[in-house]
Amino acid sequence: MTQQNRLTSGGRIDRSTPLTFTYNGKQYKGFKGDTLASAMLANGIDVVARSFKYSRPRGIVACGAEEPNAVLQLGATEATQVPNVRATQQELFDGLVSASTNGWPSVDTDVMGMIGKMGGNMMPPGFYYKTFMFPESLWDTYESMIRKAAGIGRAPKEKDPDTYDAINQHCDVMIVGAGPAGLAAALTAARGGARVIIADEQNEFGGSLLNSTEQLDGKPATEWVRAVVEELSTYDDVLLLPRSTVNGYHDHNFLTIHERRTDHLADIAPVNTVRQRMHRVRAKWVVLATGAHERPLVYANNDVPGCMITGAVSAYINRYGVVPGNELVVMTTNDYGYQAALDWADAGRKVVAIVDTREAAVGDRTEAARQRGLNIISGSAVIEVQGTKRVTGVSVAGLSASGAKVIGSVTKLKADTVATSGGWSPVIHLSCHTGSRPVWSDSVVGFLPGPTVQKQLTAGGINGQYETAVALQEGLDAGQKALAEVGLAVADVVLPEAKTLKVAAPMSLFHIPHLKPTSQAPKQFVDYQTDVTAAGIEIACREGFEAIEHVKRYTAMGFGTDQGKLGNINGMAVAAKALNKTIPETGTTVFRPNYTPIAFGAIIGRNAGALFEPERYTAMHKWHVEQGAMFEDVGQWKRPWYYPQKGESMQQSLNRECMAVRNAVGILDASTLGKIDVQGKDAREFLGRVYSNAWAKLAIGKCRYGLMCGEDGMVFDDGVTACLGENHFVMTTTTGGAAHVYEWLEIYHQTEWPELEVYFNTVTDHWSTATITGPNSRKLLEELTDFDVSNDNFRYMDWKQITVAGVPARVFRISFTGELSFEINVQANYGMAVWEKLIEAGAKYGLTPYGTETMHVLRAEKGFIIAGQDTDGSVHPYDLGMGWCVSNQKPFSYIGKRGMNRSDCTRANRKQLVGLKTKDPKQVIPEGSAAVLDPNGPKPLEIQGHISSSYWSETLGHSIAMGFIKGGLDKMGETVYYPLGDGTVIEAEICSPIFFDPKGERQNV
């Protein structure tokens, strides 16, 4: 393949290093220094996409982040697929594989294109809402059709092989953009001794200077760039970040920078390198030197490949040595558009005409074109383009002075490239990210950064200052201001001399009129990526959408991955005209992070896979793994769920574990329960205020169960607290509720009752807890301690400081299974050793490890609640039938007391926790099932409550359930029905939730 559009010399490419790349399965050549886009243009590739809605062929329009069409899929393998890559920002490397994403079967012969052409008139703005919203049940079908037709890029199906990471940075001055303004600011700040970070999205610093033939101090401007970069590199406190897009400007001068470290080298990052890095910067001051994006003009068929913006044409010629066509027509509203024609002529190709919408404009650039003998057609416009897959010609006509109407006759010119300039839009995106509203400037013909509370300065193109000399001066001024603000002295900087050109006033014109009214003219595109036309915006306005935010949502303008960088202002201008308002009256445009799309890998950094979420293990975790336990996630904890033996189903495991506890002895790792150490002379008083029951008389050596309620009276946690000393307690919480309870105690102590002398400390991880439970548990404990653990010496609800397996232990005689139980707490370091001793000694007693599921079954047989499963924030202690756990004798109005005495909490017929026994003992009611009184009654059936816990009880030989029933405590023996999703109905009898050993004799032996 030849590079037919490549110049033989010039540009910043290295012709001695040819590179091979693939586009849609075909191989092409480019050079080191190319972007994918410049290499495609060098090879004469016209069509790079099919449009979203109408499936029209699209070509490359721009040369940077604002490119709307050349958004490609990259990746040589499935694992390295990257969607939404702008070819204009992707540096070429050898072996690069790219593909267009829209168009089926290909962008050149596209089936949807035919449909799009036929259906064009049937796809008005809002067509998604109008066409696809109903019936809702078909949305999934529609969505996949739209995706396939629209060709949005796809994520890889395999694991990303690359590594990404994040780095936190701090600096005095963060400079965004390394064009003339940014470099001048950086040089100033660096010389003044500030800590500086300067980032630019391009592969090398220089910004607009890289794209032009401009001179500074009588030498090519890039020489000045090189000297500045060299000097900046010598400072220890200056960080230079090329290939780094500042994607977000967040509150309090926090910025996120997306650095692409190896995307320019290969499909996959070289060994031991990080592909992309997210810099999280906290800057004292920020200088935005982000430049400006050129606006294309809106005219009929302005999306035919070959239609570009003038700045991009100059950039491809000057920077990449590529002339993207043979015969150029320029249409411009300003002097800058002339530069493309001058560069085109310098490259030796034909300039057909410069069509200037202004009647008479005299500036240095217009005169240069005139002196070159270029054909300038004033007071006119390109009203229409001919061609489908490439421009073949243009129609030029005279314009009225305001630009509102076509006057005079139409002349047809032959051309293959149309470059337009409607002026420049300052890149204010970052300034908008923190909520600052931009301000319209009539003289700039664009939005400028608005007032901000951030410590932010701006310089150059972002201020609508497009002359290099002014940009340099503004950069220097920003640098000096930043130095002063951070307390450093003025720096000594002399700027290079830039030639200041005379510039004639630009014309404020966005939408070129046609002979026909907009609604009947060929399509005039405003937003290429979402296929929004001027006619579409007019329809939206006619249909009553007046606010630009609504117009945008209705038409989808600006909703593509380019966020409407090229089209938004033009769209606002069209809407303003349709609404007979000015642009600022129509509204402002708001941008949000991220400036350009970011790979998920860069966002998540190292926090992927095993590091995605911290996992907490108990000291005995390794043993559980070795026993083949299945695990359950409880908060961040990994808890053994059950321990299947060979060939066992889950239910068989549970049955075996349950029966072992009831008949012999079981062992549970209970280390994950939250444990909070409470000390201080007012600790007891404090407990009385945060628990619903009484604590005044709990003796040293005793334990007590407590319910914790919110101020609304609703239960949110429970657990056992032991009295270790007169002023010393240890509280246990649910595994998942520990952090919340801990903060709950602190907030009440610090904000409501600071006068109480009490201290809290989390000791969850300090202790390992092995619970042995079952009739044989005492015999087992006796084997490992010299202490007298008989029922006479170690009573139910006592705790003892004893030695177990040679290790000091706090042993609590409390029970969550209803069986004789001992909870053995030892320092976590000893947890595994004591556990193993218990296992060893327990063999002869039938000791069986059990997990959380068996624990749930056993406690449900006893009617014990699990906070969070049998509570949902809407039940108070009385609803749970736990009035015994409420003390109304306490002098202090504890948390929850007032709440649970609200009129709604004391009314009749509240949902109350009861047991439910199915008529068919084998049926287990699904948790969450709703109860009704008459399943055959008139619909909708009135729901009486729901099932919160439900299991098969091997102990009892029938299913058991706990659930809520309106007025349930007064309805013992009555029947309720649970209609299931499959149409069947389960009948159940309301009963006490205590199914097993209702007198509690087994735990008390």
Added chain:
Amino acid sequence: MLHIYCPHCGEYREEEEFHCAGQAHIARPLEPEACSDQEWGEYLFFRKNPRGLHHELWVHAAGCRKFFNMTRDTQSYEIKEVYKIGEQPSVVAE
């Protein structure tokens, strides 16, 4: 992401270390039993949602674990001041 000065630690730390615990200066009634249901409901559920200056309760959760108050502009996210529990704000809405 906010940059927050903890008045207990005496330095600026990242927002990641803090939790907001809602509106500040919501005092628990000294005699809950004396409150009507409506008064209790207002204490429990009713909060301001101003556009502009707001006094908030924050906790340095991953730091010193201490609560403190913050006067913050809910529109610009500027933090006007931080002050300890029991103190009154010096910056207040007009």
